Amino acid sequence: MTRFSAWTVFKEGMRGQKGWARQWRDPDLKKHYDIVIVGGGLHGLATAYYLAENHKLKNIAVLEKGWIGGGNAGRNTTIVRSNYARPGNREFYEDSLKLWENLSFELNYNVMFSQRSHITLLHSPGAIDAVARNYNIMRRTGAPDVELWGLESLKKAIPHLNYTDNARFPILGAAVHKRAGTARHDAVAWGYARGADSRGVDIIQNCEVTGMIRAGVNVTALETTRGTIRAGKVALAVAGSTSRLWQMAGLGGLPIETHKLQAFVSEPLKPLLDQVVVFGIGGAHFYISQSDKGGMVFGGDLDWYKSYAQRGNLPIVQDVTEAAMSILPCLGRVKLLRQWAGVVDMSMDGTHFICKTPLDNLYLNAGWNYGGFKATPASGWWFADLIAQDRPHKMIRDFDLKRFERGLHIDERGAGSDPKLHG
């Protein structure tokens, strides 16, 4: 693996950029792996990386049905934050944010993590009280960077929001999470892939799992479009398609529904918005940031009905653009460049699963709802720990499939057991 540095960039510049090698191999599929990770998205690749790096394990494969970075890894709005307050989520997302802060150095790959702050607009005294409670919990548990702002500070930071008195929902203040921000999604996939590959992990693209062969409470082999693979341990990290694989394993139902979530990007603009801004009231839900290329990247709610189709429906396009206009009227004449949809696992309480399963050698990483991107490093770290040690660390103790039987819901939004409501 070529180690990237200012010196290598300079050296390659001097000799016509001829010395760069491909960043990961395209290996032949072996007949047997000790660990097979299904899903070459961000979480699958991160898991492979930490299995090799933290646990020094070898003979690992990552199977990807398409190309790495081509699923939800390439369909999200790249927001990284840790403003969760429920026990379990709080520690986990804070841990993830800390891993993000060092990720470019860890991977020797610039993931362009930009801690530009995440600003939630507040429109009612009730919203201010609710966020004050959550952000106080954060301040007391390792995140001193969160603040409540009044209008004066907010106007100074973002002068071009809609502050007019005749706005349908006038802005009263904002909740600010300063260490939050965005990262470059492709670079995260490529950085983890390169790191995993250089530590001996086989990344197998164009390899879709079509069946699982079981012997009692073990998965012995996976049938794929590139042949049968025997596996010591099998780990699922296939957001959106979890239920399909679960049923291949003959395991029945899951507390998950597959829904589609759209995202949008505008034509590139000159620098307009330095922060991630979130708006949510009266049924609207909207988040926006500006990419390094200048495009306004934004998204809103789910399409509101279950779907495996990776294409979005028009009523949500209208909802999202209406929300955009209500807080940033200056976007009115900006052209939309692209709009797309990804399919996500919406869970019954809005929280994910990193856990063992009814089968002894099958491990599950699923149910990321809207929020898989920010969780990538911690998800990979702790999923690798679970697979390697075969027991859940206390960090992920409650992210199991049995929590509903225990009466435990990690329901950040308080929306109840309806997957589509966990925004």
Place this chain on the structure above:
Amino acid sequence: MIRIPCPFCGIRDHSEFSYGGDGSIAYPALDAPMNDWHDAVFLRDNLCGVQTETWQHLQGCRMWLRVERDTMTHEIHSVTPAHPGMAAALESDQ
């Protein structure tokens, strides 16, 4: 836009409707073991393909409907009243 043929109102845009969820779930008896209730409330087959689901025509007749729809292609195969008894009673009133 999905177009849903409501048995009461005719073909309408899906944005007039509210999605209920998996319509194949049968709730157990009130005194059934906790496990049966857990499975009915929390577990879903989450089919990729044709599934039975419920929709409410919220901005139309407000009736709950049972819809067979393909969750990959969004094609609608059938729409019937979720509560046929209530539908029949409404019909007989007219």
